[in-house]
Amino acid sequence: GQQLNQSPQSMFIQEGEDVSMNCTSSSIFNTWLWYKQDPGEGPVLLIALYKAGELTSNGRLTAQFGITRKDSFLNISASIPSDVGIYFCAGHNYGQNFVFGPGTRLSVLP
């Protein structure tokens, strides 16, 4: 099946730094979702985006739905140790199955 592209694949940052990651697709989507997965756990929904150009925040997290509808971005401000994990994006169109990215692995150094 189709898969989204996420970059970077992994990143190591210092505590307190800001983080940016993105997700791209060759197809357009009507919905973009961002999840975080801790080791050994299921993905937890962070932010859902439903409109092209939309910018949505959830605490220190901000996500944007790209204007072309083929990409989305996630930013984390002032990272803390508990931000460690894998961040997944997902795209969805009504009546179709969800499509997931391979994830960005985030490590936060103290």
Add this chain to the structure above:
Amino acid sequence: DVKVTQSSRYLVKRTGEKVFLECVQDMDHENMFWYRQDPGLGLRLIYFSYDVKMKEKGDIPEGYSVSREKKERFSLILESASTNQTSMYLCASSRQGAESDTQYFGPGTRLTVL
């Protein structure tokens, strides 16, 4: 809050055994899904269901079957477990219709087949 629960967090089975993975959601969602997650391969859809007693094959249905006898419960069955089915299994649910755009996951079951 949406809650999706899975019957086991960890399972160890032997090759050839029949394995049942249970998933229950408490938000009256119509849609339920089973994925497996493997390093480097991401999330892959095994089966999904849009209604009771209804099932559809996903991308990798071979070696699996499912059962949806009640709206809140979706079971994944491995008829004869094999070592290549060792994986993390994730159940998810979502609403149907205009609100189908958000999918919620359970905590996962890590299955090891020896």
